[in-house]
Amino acid sequence: MSNVSLHNVRKVYENGRVAVASASFEIAAGELVVLVGPSGCGKSTLLRMIAGLESITAGDLAIAGTRVNDLAPRDRDIAMVFQNYALYPHMTVAENLAFGMKLRRTPRAEIDRRVGDAARMLGIEALLKLRPAELSGGQRQRVAVGRALVRQPKVFLLDEPLSNLDAKLRLAMRVEIARLHRxxxxxxxYVTHDQVEAMTLGHRIVVMSDGHVQQIDTPMRIYEKPANLFVAGFLGSPAMNLLRGRVVRNGAARVDLRTASLPLADVPLPDGADVVVGVRPEDLEPTEGAPPGARIAATLELVEPVGNECFLNLDLDGQPLVARVxxxxxxxxGSRVEFAIDPARLHYFDPRDGKRIDA
Incomplete structure (x- = not known):
């Protein structure tokens, strides 16, 4: 187990495009950290810099306390699992697992031991004599993970390893990877654009957008206290509702949403200031049997039943609103639906810079 340290790591391409603006964080030994964000945010570029597959324009990258900026990938003692499996089609599963160790002239007995251990751990012992074309997508992904596993590296790097799998297999492989890490x-x-993978796998999450690190924390802390409008709107399915309004301090402090209003916490905003109020879909509680609290009414436009719950898509004075019920x-x-909201569950953001406003 080794730690990974990034200090002002930056990547700028020759055409001037900034892929990673400045990343600084520490990954502790034995920790599973997920880099998450939309396509083009810089997460895969950052992973490839850790692997040595992309050069570093500026900053310092260290693995196990050693600066590795100028080290070749083979000298960093890392193993990478790619999105497209990258298996050799003419080799059997056993040969794919053993190939990297053969190149390093590992003794035959040690190769056999590691291949056997990895196969047992991943449940692919019966597949060792098959070739990749004879395997399902989930089996190929297990082999790709196994090939990294036999290396016994200092750090595992996984670049969207489940994106080619169907929903059921993704769930099974998420469980597999979590169990393997334990x-x-x-x-x-671990790099992904899938927030469910990020929330369920990561000890901590690094949320990225446009090459910038937006927030680093545990999954639930980010979910409960997003640092800015981007994180609030990205993490969560459905995403947090973000309602634009104006501060009114005449009488009880509140946020005016035209025909509705929400209470305003003790935040440093003057009368008349613009503000964005965030509320999670699950924090909108139908007033039928709901406890007292702030109340708003919106027009129902679409009902999405998904089995154990429903998503209500509503219109609140021209602003979209989603409730989980x-x-x-x-x-x-077409009906008007009234919801109660616990004021303590509201979030406030400055529309000018997108930053969270706390009491």
Whole structure:
């Protein structure tokens, strides 16, 4: 197990495009950190810099306390699992697992031991004599993970390893990777655009956008206290509702949303200031049986039943609003639906710079 340290790591291409503006954070030995963000945010570029597949324009990158900026990938003692599996089609599973060790002239007995251990751990012992074309997508992904596993590296790097799998296989492989990490206690850096993967796998999440690190924290802390409008709108499915309004301090402090209003916490905003109020879909509670609190009413436009719950898509004075409700709550499309909101569950953001405003 080894730690990974990034200090003002930056990547600028020859055409002037900034892929990673400045990344500074520490990945502890044995930690699983997920880099998450939309396509083009710089997460894969950052992973490739850790691997040595992309040069570093500026800053320092260290693995196990050693600066590795100028080290070749083979000298960094890392193993990478790619999105497209990258298996040799003419080799059997056993040969794919052993190939890297053969290049390093590992003794035959040691190769056999490591291949056997990895195959047992991943449940692919029956596949060792097959070639990649004879495997399912999930089996190929297990082989790709196994090939990294036999290396026994200092750091595992996984670049969107589940994106080619269907939903059921993704869930199974998420469980597999989490179990594997617990068993090995290895340092892992995992890249994904899928927030569910990020939330369920990561000890900590690094949220990125446009080459900038937006927030680093545990999944639930980020979910409960997003640092800015981007994080609030990105993390969560459905995303946090973001409602634009204006501060009114005449009487009880509130945020005016035209025909509705929400209470204003003790935040440093003057009367008349613009503000964005965030509320999670699950924090909108139908007033039928809801406890007292702030109340708003919106027009129902679409009901999305997904089995164990429903998503209500509503219109609040021209602003979209989504509520997560029990499946038995099914008002008619076009009706006005009233919700209670616990004021303590509201979030406030400055629309000028997008930053969170705390009391």
């Amino acid at each position: 068993t090995l206690g290895a340092t892992m850096v 029990p499946p038995r709550f099914a008002p008619e499309v």
